[in-house]
Amino acid sequence: MSKVHVLFENEDWMPPLRAALDAKGLPYVEHALVDGHVDLSAVPPEGVFINRMSPSSHTRGHQGGVTFLQQYLHVLEAHGRRVINGSTAFSLEVSKVRQDLALSVAGIQTPRTLAVVGGPDRLKLAARTMDLPFITKDNQGGKGLGVRLFRDLAAFDAYVDGDEFVVGPDNVTLLQQYIAPRGSFITRVEIVDGVFQYAIKSSTEGGFELCPADACSIGDDFCPVGEDARFSLREEITAEDPLVAAYISMMRANNIDVAGIEFVEDADGQRYTYDINGTTNFNGDVERAHGLSGMTAIVELAERCLNELLVPA
Ligand SMILES: Nc1ncnc2c1ncn2[C@@H]1O[C@H](COP(=O)(O)OP(=O)(O)O)[C@@H](O)[C@H]1O
Ligand SMILES: [Mg+2]
Known part of the structure; x- marks a missing residue:
């Protein structure tokens, strides 16, 4: 029988989803993705996949989960598997640049935003084209990573020159109009x-x-x-x-x-x-x-997708 497959990295987020799946009585399998291998000649399991990969996985030492998932989504979609928040959605999940464009x-x-690749000098140059105040944030974000408010350039310069500034996993820092x-x-x-x-x-x-x-x-x-x-x-x-x-x-x-x-x-x-x-x-x-209950809505969507698999094409 086809199942729901939950692709995730952060155990802390799982209980509400498990509870909603259990309440509906849907059969499901959990796949904790941190690293691993995938045989490209193998056929992936039948069923419906829910993508719950966190864009802040790297803060728990699991950036490999993001990379693995990105590759695995290609495999799943090549085999026509239904993924809730598949590869296009996930490409936005890990890029605030893509979110802004969409x-x-x-x-x-959207607030005016610059995407900066490079070290302190590049950031300082870019900052001089922004009106104050502005904020910084990581392009691959989540949990407020790299979010800081700057009301003057001296404070910004000191920040990017100091130890507290750490560039995100994709090396892209955003400077954004503060609203x-x-x-x-x-x-x-x-x-x-x-x-x-x-x-x-x-x-x-x-x-x-x-x-x-x-x-x-x-x-x-x-x-x-x-x-x-x-x-x-x-x-x-x-x-x-x-x-x-x-x-x-x-x-x-x-x-x-x-x-x-x-x-x-x-x-x-x-x-x-x-x-x-x-x-x-x-x-x-x-x-x-x-x-x-948002999780119930997600599980009901998964249930509809499972039911569609039962209908002959
Ligand atoms: N352009 C902005 N103007 C004012 N506040 C902002 C702006 N961008 C972010 N914030 C504040 O910072 C928080 C975190 O930023 P956000 O872009 O949501 O990053 P994350 O993906 O880490 O949640 C927001 O919830 C909001 O309170
Ligand atoms: Mg946010």
Whole structure:
């Protein structure tokens, strides 16, 4: 019988997905991908694959998981396997450059961003073409990696010359227009299979400074997971919101099945989108309080995909 195959790296994120799979009674197999080998002449298992590989794997010593998964997705897709968040989605997951381009193509406003390859001198040159304040972040991000706010160039120069600055695994650092958040919060919109689930807001008080993951008990990519009063449902954002509709068509255009998409509103109410999280985590407290379950939506998608395998082509 065909099964659900979960491809993952971070054990900490697995319990909610396991619980949702168990609740549905779907047969599943877990594949912890850190390294390994794949026989290119072998036929991959039947079934539906859920990609839960974290773009911050390298912070747990598992960048090999990202590389392995990228190659394995080619194998799976060559054999026609259905992957939830397959190779196109994953190419965005590990590149905020690609996220920005996909958003821009869809007509969604993004902060001005420079992608910089090179050491301190290159970064300093690039910084001099940015308006202040700006922020830095890793291109292959998650959990606020490399996110810093700079209000003056002297502080930036000292940072890139110092020990704290560490370039990300792909050697790309972004310099990005800082959008001061109106109301001191950012918003994250959860979408599964073209269906708006809900939006939450995350307070930036206490400093986004700079990583919403700082307060997260699990401590990973965005981390709206922790028990944290900073997260609440943003009820006025609905499926009818034009930005949500634009997100859904952007996801369709890029074969993204699952994403939590973040935007920040400036003082004039302009909305800037800056992060697409395919390996989205859901806030348990907010979900319990409002009877929501993003993981159930993911599992229901997997179930629909499994059922499609039963129908003769
Ligand atoms: N351009 C920006 N303007 C203002 N705040 C930002 C901007 N980009 C990121 N942030 C803040 O930094 C946090 C982490 O940045 P993000 O791009 O989401 O990286 P990650 O992929 O590591 O989550 C965001 O949740 C937000 O609070
Ligand atoms: Mg984020």
